[in-house]
Amino acid sequence: MTRTDEELVALTVGGDVESFNQLVVRWERPIYALAYRVIGREEEARDVVQETFLRAFRGLANFRGQAKFSSWIYRIALNLCRDWIRRERRAPVSQAPEGVDLAELVSEHGPAESIEDLVARHDMSGIVARAMERLPEEQRTAIILKEYHGMTFQEIADLQGCPLSTVKTRLYQGLSVLRRQLREQGHEASSVGRSR
């Protein structure tokens, strides 16, 4: 039986460390993806993940369930990312993901996608990463939370501590800048229309 996050939290508070490890397994990859995209560095993102769960574990007794566990842990991770960016006083540096290779992509996507498409997708990954790193932190984070973590406007507003309308504005401005950058690099934003 799969327990909910909140059930696992309660078990952990009761002394069952293994329950917390289940939470770690459940959330470590999304938190890593968030940290990696926000700060753009593999090792630092890994550190953020470790520190996030350490802080969560230590502060679990104070977690009263006023928010979802996922929201709480995302907030910890985002604060750590923000601290890192401010400490470094610079924009993230995009690194080409080392763990991605064409063979892996082929195995994931199967024969339905041609090699040319896979290569193009791989190249586009780096292009998007470099374009994203130029965005202001708030816009970049809003886009990441929306596009890769499927959060609602309200959830993003809660995490970023801003009005809901501000989230929409950040998304619009960020997407518009990306559209311009992609166009400048010869990657026309194809008319895909509304997508979800």
Add this chain to the structure above:
Amino acid sequence: MTINMRCQDKERLVSYLYDEHTDAERDAVEAHLARCRDCSDELAELGGVRHHLAAWRTPEIDLGFRVVRESLAAAGRPSRWRVPAWAALPAAAVLALAVGAAIANVELRYDTGGVTIRTGWSRGAPPDVRPAATTGASTQAVSRVPRSAGMTDEAWRSALVDTERRLREEFTRTRAAAATDASGVTGPLPDRADLVGQVRALIEESERRQQRELALRLAQVVQDVETQRRADLVQIEQNLGQIEGLTAAQRDMMQYLVRVSEGQ
């Protein structure tokens, strides 16, 4: 309630783009898009950007973070801290002394009789190992006088006297046996006093040689320690230079690593 959307109303466009709107908002946006080519094109292009964003992948790495109980972690965790160079200095000196002692086979002993320094080349067989050719009598002669705990000085002195007496008796018997054996040998017997004198001279020469060798070995040990000390000092200076050369980012990272390690 009817909503009239304008071109400047980008928040509604974003809501529509992400399909997160009320029915009234959706109707308003679709009505506007039907008559505004610019907004319609913009929506399509923003959708295209989202399509490109989907290509951004993250590295596939093994994270494997786990929380373990402290007692288990402490038991299975190897020491993560290296000995700093400054702490290694006395360790190096001790090591050099140990190595030197091993080379010289120096034995340092401190007991009620004071401090005794012996070297391996002056040491005989271990006390409990008796030479195979030794007869029972001689074995008895070299047997040690045990001094058990609580033994009084008077008893100790008595034991020594007894041992001396037995040694003298043994020596007398040995001399008599040697004279008997030598009676069958042709040629003149050497003068006993002269022989004893030669043996004594040999022993003294041997002792002087041992003392010289001991002094040389100890000097070598001291030199080794000094060499190691100088090398450690150079290493310390290099490490300090490296630490001073660290950037603020590296210092932050080191502090972070220490903090994380302390927390584990």
